[in-house]
Amino acid sequence: MIFLSSPMNLLSLDPTQPQGQFWIGVISLLVALISLALSVWFYLRGKQKKVLSYEVLSNASIVNVVKDFGERITVTLDDGEEVQDARILVIQLTHIGNAPIDVNEIFKLRFEFEPESVLRCGIQATNPVGLIDEDDWQHALSIDQAQQRYVELTPLMLNPRDSITMKILIRRRIPLRVTGRITGGSIVEARPMQRFWTRRRLLAGGGLFIAGLLLAQAISPISAFVRGDCAPGSISAGGSSAFADTARAAAKDYQVTCPVATITIQDDSSGKGLSDLKENKIQIANSELPVSRANQAAQIDLDANAIGIIPFVLIVNASVEKVDNLTKDQLRGLYDGSITNWNKVGGPDLKVQVVGRASQSSGTRTAFEQHVIGVNVVLRRDILEVDTTGQVQDTVAKTKGAIGYVDLKTAQDNVSAAKIKLLKMNNAEPTLDSIKNDAYSFWAVEYMYTRKDPGALVKSFISYVQKRVKDEKFYLNYDAINPDVLEKHR
Template structure:
């Protein structure tokens, strides 16, 4: 992007954010940290005795084992762990030095019946969890909260212990409220942790952020490579005239160009290659915003018009579906257009009169058809009538008519039984009621043109009246058409940009 190093800024952000997240998580707030996890919170059933044999008698409130009948009991297992970067000692707990208690586990709507330490990562932790060290239980009757007090246990990095508690419901019904650990560390924190078998949401968030940064960098890179720079956008009106066969591709390219160069206003007046050349020859000398697009090179009589090759375009023979013919030899096509074949039976089709449709004289597509398919030895075409008259009268034998532009050709072939014509291939492929016909068994494709087996193709040209000012909208649009996104648009319409051919200068498959 001009004048703004967006890619560099994205790279800096992509590096800085993970570093800042690491410093925040592990140096500033996570250097000293205690975590807790509620690993079990379940009603008492017969399964509890099998999982923790001999533990329930320890938890009964009377030492002789004769306990009063208890109702609605539950068992909770809480893991306390040092999951920070440094050790935690007794002085790190943020409670008065005279207070032995460092942590409190709150059980809302339940009172503690009994408790026991069930697992120590290091036997030395047991010295800090003996009776008299501050470990015990009590009840906040006013708020109906059972509380387990735990001492200021010194814990090395990675140490943990577990507390098993049996409780009785004092209020409410249904699921028990979640136990909560209350404590503070000097220069650190106490927080709930999650099982390490899964992926941390913070880690997922960081990964997602980095993926987003990379994706934005990729898109920005594509845009910088493929779209016109603001300095390369001409400002003003650009009128495009000429070939109706190449019109759809040029219109789509203009739409793509206008998204990035809003200062260019397009006008389209496509009514044939020859008319487009005449328009630019007459009006283009004083109007650098006028371009003619043609199928094939200009003819004689236009000495002031300068060419720019754009792309190799594919053309095809087309027939009405009633013809039932899928392939014609080049000689059969010549015979049909010379009037020597008057019924489709003669070339393998049904008993149906042939209706030959030509483009009007001056059409670039017609000249391409003459040059590449009919050849110079073809006799003059028989006299033509209007296609509308031909459809209404339906005369016997071969009949001829002319279509002035591509859309008229496609509509005539789709509507007129027994008809044959020709058009730009991508337009024909998208038109219902029109069937493409291969020539000598070869289809309209780039590889078949390059190996010289498919004959019906042409070079698309842009013509201006004299040299264009470098900052004109016409010059800027031509640069767009021959590079980046413009080439992609032309390619999407079945055309091959000249730079991709063996001879880019002449835009020819010939080496």
């Protein structure tokens, strides 16, 4: 069953919306398939294996004299008959098909005029030379002696591209009609550009071109189903505010290629996400809490889907000059209240204001306490505690002397506009090498926790996020970290 926020969204053809892009793709695919089928039909319908084409190369009067003086000019035949307006037709007959025509497959191929109009006929040339022996040219064509109405070609074997050029003498200008029958073929009048751009070829080629364009447009949204990267339904994910922007961007892009899915992303804290998962308010809990802590918080049997390594970083207000690095001991002193002025760590004479996450189930706070200052540290009383990663950054940016912690992506995305600067820890930066070497410990494994057997859409979306995060510059590949180092963060 497909769950969507509104039936109208599913049927929308707005190209700026994922649903519209999807249905336009479906329609394009259907039109492409129809165009392809019609192209094939036109091609097969128009294709003839045995086709004789005739063309009048010349239709000229024998006497071409301007009669300025009113002369009466006539042609006298060898039997003494005089003809005033005699004309010679030069006709070329060509096999334009692709299969030989046997001698017994030509029936009564005639070039017809009016009664008593045909005077003489004969072969002018053949291609190839010798197609008809010159001694037999006079027998290859015969006139209807009874009415002198038509000239008939004696049946003969014709291969593709064979041609016969003939001359027919008639009394006056008379319309030509070609009759007869080819077994399994046809007799047609030659048309301009018939050799290549025939009507059927134009129709077939045009149809194939349109089909190709439409298939290219349709392939993106449709192929997601083929790859298994799309499942219908409606789900919600919540939890980590540090991971929320990444999850939200992934959900938006997923719905572009799979618009029959609706994915909502909430952001609060890792612990709140696990609580909502337990109460079936959401289907995915994004969290940096280790598996043991997550199972304890959710109190249900969870599937832990490791997404990647999320690095965290210390940030300070721009007023904290001359401080670019802090040791873990210095950070411990700043957060427990034993260091109250920045001049104690090489900074300006400025009061220290620490900022942290309010929820003890915050994944970022848990990583900070477990891997930076220690879980037994009692935080100073004047700490400013806020609910989300974004609030930590905003508070540090607007508070002189402030220090806080956020994920690396949030910090880097806003370092210029937010009036903050990033600090090293123990002279190490949050890079892949420093994390692999265990020189930088302020990081966590980002998980997407679910219940057991969560459904096709949940599995599909998690798989999509796992592939996507591998290409994100602010996340590290989970598989690239030494198992001994990973074990410390489980």
